[in-house]
Amino acid sequence: xxxxxxxxxxxxxxxxxxxxxxxxxxxxxxxxxxxxxxxxxxxxxxxxxxxxxxxxxxxxxxxxxxxxxxxxxxxxxxxxxxxxxxxxxxxxxxxxxxxxxxxxxxxxxxxxxxxxxxxxxxxxxxxxxxxxxxxxxxxxxxxxxxxxxxxxxxxxxxxxxxxxxxxxxxxxxxxxxxxxxxxxxxx
Amino acid sequence: xxxxxxxxxxxxxxxxxxxxxxxxxxxxxxxxxxxxxxxxxxxxxxxxxxxxxxxxxxxxxxxxxxxxxxxxxxxxxxxxxxxxxxxxxxxxxxxxxxxxxxxxxxxxxxxxxxxxxxxxxxxxxxxxxxxxxxxxxxxxxxxxxxxxxxxxxxxxxxxxxxxxxxxxxxxxxxxxxxxxxxxxxxxxxxxxxxxxxxxxxxxxxxxxxxxxxxxxxxxxxxxxxxxxxxxxxxxxxxxxxxxxxxxxxxxxxxxxxxxxxxxxxxxxxxxxxxxxxxxxxxxxxxxxxxxxxxxxxxxxxxxxxxxxxxxxxxxxxxxxxxxxxxxxxxxxxxxxxxxxxxxxxxxxxxxxxxxxxxxxxxxxxxxxxxxxxxxxxxxxxxxxxxxxxxxxxxxxxxxxxxxxxxxxxxxxxxxxxxxxxxxxxxxxxxxxxxx
Numbered sequence: 001x002x003x004x005x006x007x008x009x010x011x012x013x014x015x016x017x018x019x020x021x022x023x024x025x026x027x028x029x030x031x032x033x034x035x036x037x038x039x040x041x042x043x044x045x046x047x048x049x050x051x052x053x054x055x056x057x058x059x060x061x062x063x064x065x066x067x068x069x070x071x072x073x074x075x076x077x078x079x080x081x082x083x084x085x086x087x088x089x090x091x092x093x094x095x096x097x098x099x100x101x102x103x104x105x106x107x108x109x110x111x112x113x114x115x116x117x118x119x120x121x122x123x124x125x126x127x128x129x130x131x132x133x134x135x136x137x138x139x140x141x142x143x144x145x146x147x148x149x150x151x152x153x154x155x156x157x158x159x160x161x162x163x164x165x166x167x168x169x170x171x172x173x174x175x176x177x178x179x180x181x182x183x184x185x186x187x
Numbered sequence: 188x189x190x191x192x193x194x195x196x197x198x199x200x201x202x203x204x205x206x207x208x209x210x211x212x213x214x215x216x217x218x219x220x221x222x223x224x225x226x227x228x229x230x231x232x233x234x235x236x237x238x239x240x241x242x243x244x245x246x247x248x249x250x251x252x253x254x255x256x257x258x259x260x261x262x263x264x265x266x267x268x269x270x271x272x273x274x275x276x277x278x279x280x281x282x283x284x285x286x287x288x289x290x291x292x293x294x295x296x297x298x299x300x301x302x303x304x305x306x307x308x309x310x311x312x313x314x315x316x317x318x319x320x321x322x323x324x325x326x327x328x329x330x331x332x333x334x335x336x337x338x339x340x341x342x343x344x345x346x347x348x349x350x351x352x353x354x355x356x357x358x359x360x361x362x363x364x365x366x367x368x369x370x371x372x373x374x375x376x377x378x379x380x381x382x383x384x385x386x387x388x389x390x391x392x393x394x395x396x397x398x399x400x401x402x403x404x405x406x407x408x409x410x411x412x413x414x415x416x417x418x419x420x421x422x423x424x425x426x427x428x429x430x431x432x433x434x435x436x437x438x439x440x441x442x443x444x445x446x447x448x449x450x451x452x453x454x455x456x457x458x459x460x461x462x463x464x465x466x467x468x469x470x471x472x473x474x475x476x477x478x479x480x481x482x483x484x485x486x487x488x489x490x491x492x493x494x495x496x497x498x499x500x501x502x503x504x505x506x507x508x509x510x511x512x513x514x515x516x517x518x519x520x521x522x523x524x525x526x527x528x529x530x531x532x533x534x535x536x537x538x539x540x541x542x543x544x545x546x547x548x549x550x551x552x553x554x555x556x557x558x559x560x561x562x563x564x565x566x567x568x569x570x571x572x573x574x575x576x577x578x579x580x581x582x583x584x585x586x587x588x589x590x591x592x593x594x595x596x597x598x599x600x601x602x603x604x605x606x607x608x609x610x611x612x613x614x615x616x617x618x619x620x621x622x
Contacts, residue, residue, distance in 0.1 A: 015381060015472060017586040023593075024563040027225045028257060028264035030271070031334070032232020047588040081382040084415060085586060086562070087317040089229060089333035109415055110386050111317060115333035166212065176339055177237045185214075186237075186343060 001172045005101050005123070005143040006153075007074020009135050010062060011055040012048065016078055017085035018112065020047035022094040031093045040090055041069040041097030054137035062098065071098040075141050078105040079132045082124075083112025089119060096121035102143055104150060104161065106130060117167045120175025125150075126162040134159070190447025192353040193420050194388040197328040197444050201311045209352035209453070217249070218310035218327075220340045223296050224254040226315035226333075228271040233338025244279050245344035248437065251283040251305050252276055253296035258287055258557040262565040294525035294556030297321040297409065297495035301401075302527050304434035307441035308423040313340060317412045318495050318583065324404035325431060326423035326443055331412065351417045352453035353388040354379075358395035360461040365618045367505060368403035369497060369581065369601035371395070372410040373466040374458065377476025385415030387453060390446065395460040396421060401430045402501040409496050410583050413473040422446065465617055467579075468599040471587045479604055479616045487598075488576040490515065490609035491590075493522030493554070494561035497581020497602050500531040506606035507542045509620050510549040516612030519551040520570035522559045529556050551609070563591040572597070579608045 026043045029036040045053065045062045054060025062071050076082075076095065082105035083091055092115050095103065102123040103116070116124040125143065127150070135141070139154040148161045164171065173179035180186045191199065191206060199207045201215035222230050234242065244250045252272050257265035269287050276284035283305070285293040293299035297318050300306050308326035312319065315337045322329035332346065340346050356375055376383070389411045396404065404421050411419035421427075423443045431441075464478040492498065492506050503521070523529040532543040532553070546553055552570075560570035561582040572578055572591035578598070580590065585597035600608070603617035610620060 015586070017584070017589075019562070019584070019586055019589050023588055025565055028262055028268060028565065030228040030232065030268065032229050032236070047593055049587050049593055081385065081415065084381060085317065085584060085589075087315060087319075087331035087333055088226065089315075089335060107382070107385065109382070110417055111331050111333065114336065118339075119333065119335040176335055180339070180343075185345075186339075 003145045005075065007101065007141065008072060009075050009077045009137060009139045009141050010073035011132055011135055011137045012076060012078040013052050013055060013132060014079035015081045015084055016048065018083060018088050018091040019085055021045060021083065021091040022088065023047040027088060027090055031090060037097055038069050040094035041099070044071070044094035044098035055132060056136055060137050074099060074101050075143065076100055076103045077131050077135050078103065079130060080106045082108050084109035087111045089115045092116040092119060092121040104131060117170050118176035120171060123171060128160045128162060131159060189451045190449040192388065192450040192452065193326070193390060193422055193444055193446040194328055194353050194418060195350060197309055197311065198348065198350050207350045209350050211350045212347055213350060214345050214347050215311055217313050217340050217344050217346060219249055219251055219305050219312045220337060221251045221253060221296055221300060221312065221314035221319065222337055223256055223316060224265070224268045224272060225256045226337065227252060228268045229334035230315055230337040230341065231271060231275050233334050234341040237338060238342040242342060244341045247279055247281050249344070250281055250341065251300065252281060253285045253293055253299050254287050255294055255296045256558045257564050259555045259569060260565040260567050265565060292526060294523070295495045295498065295558055298499060298524040298528070301325060302434065302525060304436040307431055307435060307439065308427060308443040309441050313337070313346065318409055320411050320416065320419050321405050321409040321495055323408040323418050323420040324401060325427055326421060328418055328420070330418045351386055351388040353390050354384055355390050355392060355452040355455045357455065357457045358391070358393040358460050359457065360395055360459045362395050362398060362460050365465060365603060365621055366460060366463060367601040367603055368399055368406040370463060370466045371460065372407050373468050373476060373599065374463055375456070376410065376414045376474045377466065377468065378456070379414055381413060381472055381474040382415045384411060387416055389414065389416045389419045391419065391421045397424055400501060401426055402499040405499070406496060413583060465601060465604045467604065467614060468585060470585055470596040470598065473584060473599060479614065482614050483616055485614040486577060487517055487579050487608055487613055489517055489578040490519040490605050491560060491570055491578055491580040491582065492602055492605055493520065493524065493559055494582040495524055496583040498522055498524035498528065500528050500535060502581055502602040503532060503542050504535060505602040507537055507545040509603060509606040509610065509617065510551070511537055511540065511545045513549055513610050515550045515609040517609055519609040520554060520560065521546050521551045522554040522570060523556045525556050560590050562589060579605050579614060581605050
């Protein structure tokens with residue numbers, strides 16, 4: 001796991017549920033099949049209502065016309081209860097397939113959080129304050145995991161993040177399986 | 188040292204520990220792992236990738252596979268996913284695979300699990316579906332997990348879990364005839380918010396809870412996830428044990444568990460059910476609560492009665508009670524959760540008429556047992572909102588796009604409120620229609 005993540009922010013609101021992250025009609029793709037995995041990147045965040053897509057203005061597409069599978073954004077910034085709703089692991093998979101490396105939210109619904117960590121798809125970070133009103137879609141961000149800081153390179157502002165704590169070793173190992181192997185729990 | 192809650196006790200035993208405390212991470216032994224057609228193929232992929240193409244599941248009697256989501260559709264990918272389950276069940280010789288198109292086909296997994304005797308007090312049930320929490324109604328620890336976790340459980344029978352603190356909800360009083368478990372849980376979600384129980388257990392207690400039949404208790408536990416809850420749980424009583432013992436075909440023994448009298452709760456909420464009104468959750472969140480009197484008259488295009496939340500026999504009996512001898516004014520969809528519920532529509536009678544006859548005469552359309560339009564699904568799914576319609580539904584979620592179209596407006600309510608609204612063509616108060 002790299003300790004620094006940089007990239008452009010895509011900003012969303014509160015209670016972004018798994019149907020908004022990846023609508024149910026696309027769950028027929030099997031993420032275990034590589035050709036189908038990338039379809040999740042194509043449809044990631046396609047369920048977000050247009051006026052809520054890319055805050056503060058909204059109506060900002062998550063994908064550029066030049067690439068329908070991978071988004072130009074690397075970090076999702078959101079409000080409360082990110083990933084609420086269903087248990088579909090397709091949600092963190094979709095964000096990761098679209099190129100998202102980290103999500104910074106106030107807090108997460110627990111299944112999404114566990115899926116992100118145990119699958120090793122992306123780093124789910126918690127901010128100490130609400131960032132949705134302080135970061136605009138398109139801002140260039142720098143996340144320093146060791147210092148637990150997020151810097152908005154566009155505005156120069158720095159914000160504290162919650163340390164990753166007990167899930168860090170799992171994320172560093174790359175997910176539940178490599179972690180359990182390292183710990184001698186499975187062969 | 189204080190006592191333990193029901194949830195803590197189950198997890199302590201599953202972790203082979205004398206006691207556990209909230210916040211502690213423990214490795215637990217899993218009693219039942221359930222998966223379905225939407226998450227099963229991914230789970231099987233994870234299992235094979237990490238344990239090898241010829242690996243065997245840790246215990247073939249503890250893996251239950253119930254296809255239920257995308258069944259009655261022309262979608263070829265959906266059929267392919269059921270084929271993956273079928274092949275896996277054959278290769279692993281799984282005794283509990285409820286195949287599509289066979290006499291064993293069931294429908295919605297959360298209702299099928301207890302019907303087929305896979306829920307027992309004191310056990311740990313993990314499923315690749317957020318509404319796995321439904322089974323807490325049987326006094327067990329039940330929660331939803333992802334594909335990676337389920338793949339891990341398939342190979343090892345174990346998973347790490349964080350012990351949640353418990354919130355206690357006590358319902359006093361006798362439930363009035365116009366209220367159902369759905370009203371109680373919508374009241375709770377509205378009060379604590381759709382993140383109010385995040386990372387927490389929700390334990391239900393009080394005479395109003397113990398006076399509910401087992402299906403209504405399932406409705407209560409089913410929607411804890413809509414408050415962010417990790418699990419919902421109701422201590423077993425004779426009603427629970429009678430149901431479980433009648434269905435526990437494998438004969439596996441179990442030990443009921445109860446909260447200690449000095450157990451510590453993170454918070455306690457007390458309700459007098461006699462003072463509650465029927466509740467409606469307005470678009471676009473299950474916590475957007477309104478008493479029915481406040482939203483009465485809101486125009487609707489459609490009514491939907493179905494899902495693990497509101498597609499059980501008790502739900503249809505309640506709806507039929509209002510629909511008998513009347514006609515719906517909007518498109519009304521009836522989707523039994525399981526094949527057993529479907530049979531119930533033909534065997535249950537009110538004033539000599541079967542529930543099916545009542546629904547058909549009232550002008551409702553009856554679908555095949557599955558998750559159907561609760562979560563949208565493929566475009567040809569029965570009852571799916573393919574246009575920005577206003578729909579009142581007995582289902583569990585109304586976030587944007589949940590039932591199909593992302594501009595559709597979904598109102599969540601009890602089967603009584605939905606049936607009254609179907610008759611009125613607008614949100615209606617069941618008290619005005621109950622005779």
